[in-house]
Amino acid sequence: MNELPQQLVNGLLLGSMYGLVAIGYTMVYGIVQLINFAHGEIFMTGAFGALTVYAYVLPDGTSMWVALPLMLIGAILVAVTVAVGAERFAYRPLRSAPRLAPLITAIGLSLALQQAVWAWYPGAKSARTFPSIPGGPFEIGNVTIQTGDIFLVAAAPLSMGILAYFVMRTRTGRGMQATAQDPDTAKLMGVNTDRIIVIAFALGATFAAVGSVAYGLKYGQIDFRMGFILGLKAFTAAVLGGIGNIYGAMLGGLVLGVAEALSTAYIADIPGMDKFGSQSWADVWAFVLLILVLLFRPQGLLGERVADRA
Amino acid sequence: MRQRSLIAITAALAAGALTLTACGSRDSGDKGSDSGNGGGTTVVIGVDAPLTGDLSALGLGIRNSVDLAAKQANKKNYVKGVTFKIEAADDQAQPSSGQSNATKFVGNKDVLGVVGPLNSSVAQSMQKVFDDAKLVEVSPANTNPALTQGDDWQKSKTRAYKSYFRTATTDAIQGPFAAQYVYKKAKKTKAFIIDDKKTYGAGLAATFTDEFKKLGGKIVGTEHINPDTKDFSAVATKVKNSGAQVVYYGGEYPQAGPLSKQIKAAGAKVPLVGGDGIYADDFIKLAGAKGAGDLATSVGAPVETLPSAKEFVANYKAAGYKEAYAAYGGYSYDSAWSIIEAVKKVVDDNGGKLPDDARAKVTAAMQNVSFDGVTGKVSFDEYGDATNKQLTVYSVNGNAWKAVDSGTYNGS
Numbered sequence: 001m002n003e004l005p006q007q008l009v010n011g012l013l014l015g016s017m018y019g020l021v022a023i024g025y026t027m028v029y030g031i032v033q034l035i036n037f038a039h040g041e042i043f044m045t046g047a048f049g050a051l052t053v054y055a056y057v058l059p060d061g062t063s064m065w066v067a068l069p070l071m072l073i074g075a076i077l078v079a080v081t082v083a084v085g086a087e088r089f090a091y092r093p094l095r096s097a098p099r100l101a102p103l104i105t106a107i108g109l110s111l112a113l114q115q116a117v118w119a120w121y122p123g124a125k126s127a128r129t130f131p132s133i134p135g136g137p138f139e140i141g142n143v144t145i146q147t148g149d150i151f152l153v154a155a156a157p158l159s160m161g162i163l164a165y166f167v168m169r170t171r172t173g174r175g176m177q178a179t180a181q182d183p184d185t186a187k188l189m190g191v192n193t194d195r196i197i198v199i200a201f202a203l204g205a206t207f208a209a210v211g212s213v214a215y216g217l218k219y220g221q222i223d224f225r226m227g228f229i230l231g232l233k234a235f236t237a238a239v240l241g242g243i244g245n246i247y248g249a250m251l252g253g254l255v256l257g258v259a260e261a262l263s264t265a266y267i268a269d270i271p272g273m274d275k276f277g278s279q280s281w282a283d284v285w286a287f288v289l290l291i292l293v294l295l296f297r298p299q300g301l302l303g304e305r306v307a308d309r310a
Numbered sequence: 311m312r313q314r315s316l317i318a319i320t321a322a323l324a325a326g327a328l329t330l331t332a333c334g335s336r337d338s339g340d341k342g343s344d345s346g347n348g349g350g351t352t353v354v355i356g357v358d359a360p361l362t363g364d365l366s367a368l369g370l371g372i373r374n375s376v377d378l379a380a381k382q383a384n385k386k387n388y389v390k391g392v393t394f395k396i397e398a399a400d401d402q403a404q405p406s407s408g409q410s411n412a413t414k415f416v417g418n419k420d421v422l423g424v425v426g427p428l429n430s431s432v433a434q435s436m437q438k439v440f441d442d443a444k445l446v447e448v449s450p451a452n453t454n455p456a457l458t459q460g461d462d463w464q465k466s467k468t469r470a471y472k473s474y475f476r477t478a479t480t481d482a483i484q485g486p487f488a489a490q491y492v493y494k495k496a497k498k499t500k501a502f503i504i505d506d507k508k509t510y511g512a513g514l515a516a517t518f519t520d521e522f523k524k525l526g527g528k529i530v531g532t533e534h535i536n537p538d539t540k541d542f543s544a545v546a547t548k549v550k551n552s553g554a555q556v557v558y559y560g561g562e563y564p565q566a567g568p569l570s571k572q573i574k575a576a577g578a579k580v581p582l583v584g585g586d587g588i589y590a591d592d593f594i595k596l597a598g599a600k601g602a603g604d605l606a607t608s609v610g611a612p613v614e615t616l617p618s619a620k621e622f623v624a625n626y627k628a629a630g631y632k633e634a635y636a637a638y639g640g641y642s643y644d645s646a647w648s649i650i651e652a653v654k655k656v657v658d659d660n661g662g663k664l665p666d667d668a669r670a671k672v673t674a675a676m677q678n679v680s681f682d683g684v685t686g687k688v689s690f691d692e693y694g695d696a697t698n699k700q701l702t703v704y705s706v707n708g709n710a711w712k713a714v715d716s717g718t719y720n721g722s
Contacts, residue, residue, distance in 0.1 A: 007544055013543070014543070125363070125366055126364060144575070144576060282536070
């Protein structure tokens with residue numbers, strides 16, 4: 001049986017989740033040149049926000065079709081609150097400091113958020129079960145799509161479309177582009193850059209929250225460390241796609257996801273490579289790909305060559 | 311001015327982050343150590359297990375069971391003039407944490423024995439530290455044969471560390487036992503092997519593979535997964551397309567649960583079989599409804615069915631621990647009790663007092679310990695392995711593990 005279509009779908013699903021999280025890295029970087037290492041943890045708090053709504057706010061036995069939109073709102077509320085709080089109290093005071101200071105702050109914040117959830121969220125010392133959508137998997141030809149992935153299939157392109165519309169067509173979106181190009185000039189032209197930066201953080205957190213609900217539905221469990229590896233992968237996706245470019249983030253995510261799935265499936269079949277083909281090597285191949293791309297296109301797949309950035 | 315307040319905030323945040331991290335590793339260490347009081351000498355039994363993180367369900371069961379053993383010994387005044395106390399350290403299933411805990415235990419002169427760890431990979435980092443200090447270590451859960459019989463155990467067995475003992479049976483027995491059950495009793499001839507590349511998982515998968523091939527079974531695929539990820543869809547698709555009748559997984563339940571779920575979701579309706587590392591209630595929770603029929607082998611006969619275990623189960627309930635005793639409760643109790651027995655022997659031989667070189671004496675006494683424990687007869691062979699070599703196959707049935715077959719594996 002041909003396993004390629006299924007592996008491609010596996011990779012694209014994983015990749016769209018990377019992409020959703022990568023948008024947050026790329027937007028914040030595009031505007032303030034900060035690598036927000038706490039973004040993976042913002043993703044994680046989003047998942048716990050959704051779980052809180054399901055487990056502690058809604059009555060037991062609420063249908064998933066009713067619960068899911070509310071969980072999504074819960075996830076977005078929590079993630080945006082954490083992200084905006086982080087911006088206001090941890091990053092804004094350091095905006096004129098050397099680049100390394102906010103970077104280290106981001107790492108500290110990432111640890112603090114992990115430990116805070118670990119310490120105070122009920123039952124978070126081990127994995128918590130995330131609710132799932134009832135109903136069997138869907139078969140299209142010989143490709144199976146899990147029920148939990150339906151959300152991702154719908155949410156990823158939809159949120160991408162909304163984001164593109166927002167950035168290209170609205171006044172605030174154009175303000176963001178202006179701030180990204182030249183914050184000082186934008187300020188002189190009457191753009192409230194502080195506000196734009198907060199919006200960038202909030203938007204990034206919103207997409208991370210959508211991604212976190214997708215994660216919970218896909219894997220059925222969440223834990224306080226879920227954001228670390230995923231955040232690292234999403235950051236890689238953002239760099240791969242060209243950091244600062246929102247389409248690049250999505251593309252980078254998809255390429256990374258597909259690369260992981262295909263290397264798991266096929267590298268072992270190459271003669272002499274059977275030792276390097278298992279899933280545990282998938283990360284290695286993903287990074288080999290990253291290095292190759294950066295060798296030939298240092299600005300990433302869709303990044304623009306800008307003299308003083310990236 | 312502004313600049314200064316920024317620095318203050320950063321510093322405060324960084325300090326906050328560090329404090330919280332520190333809390334993470336310290337917090338659970340000091341709980342549950344107040345077992346009894348009274349005069350005389352205090353002997354501390356160290357416990358090293360993952361008390362937080364993915365494997366905490368197993369680790370907390372170990373800690374509580376050791377605590378129970380100490381309390382029972384104090385209550386019965388089992389060793390006259392000696393009060394037992396436990397000190398639990400969290401290794402988070404990390405070899406590096408395990409080693410620093412070991413160093414901490416060695417530094418505390420009151421510690422005369424340590425129960426733990428859960429993970430074979432952690433044990434590897436601790437053995438030498440304990441052996442150098444002649445401090446006895448009894449693991450209720452390590453199953454890697456190399457820990458007692460040396461890296462070259464398949465060809466020539468040599469015992470590297472005289473202070474290391476275990477009440478659990480080894481993978482050299484567990485893997486083949488599972489292979490025999492799968493091939494002979496469950497009549498599955500095509501297996502897909504997956505492991506997590508850790509000492510425990512890889513060892514188990516290798517011994518299963520050898521025996522399964524020897525019996526005439528066919529290995530239709532091999533995979534190694536990355537324990538850090540939760541996405542096994544690519545592997546699941548491979549399993550489906552391999553035509554395997556059974557998946558053998560060498561590893562632990564945090565990965566095994568989602569793996570089982572994703573394999574079944576991908577359309578492969580085959581059972582996942584694993585070792586004692588997946589024999590935990592959390593596996594059933596993680597694998598979901600389709601996990602029914604998944605199998606696990608675990609050391610010893612089911613704790614609940616042994617008459618000697620009834621008392622343990624009752625006492626455990628009476629003590630009111632928050633967490634279940636889990637897969638290794640009985641073995642942990644027996645591990646702790648073997649230390650208590652060894653201490654008793656040493657104290658009795660020395661006229662009711664602890665000698666100056668108590669650690670070395672306890673380690674020596676351990677070799678000859680023999681008593682009827684929770685899990686049956688507890689004693690150790692010349693390598694420090696348990697002489698009790700019974701194993702049981704469990705199957706997921708509804709929301710619980712149900713014993714389906716129990717037996718002793720006689721080498722091949």
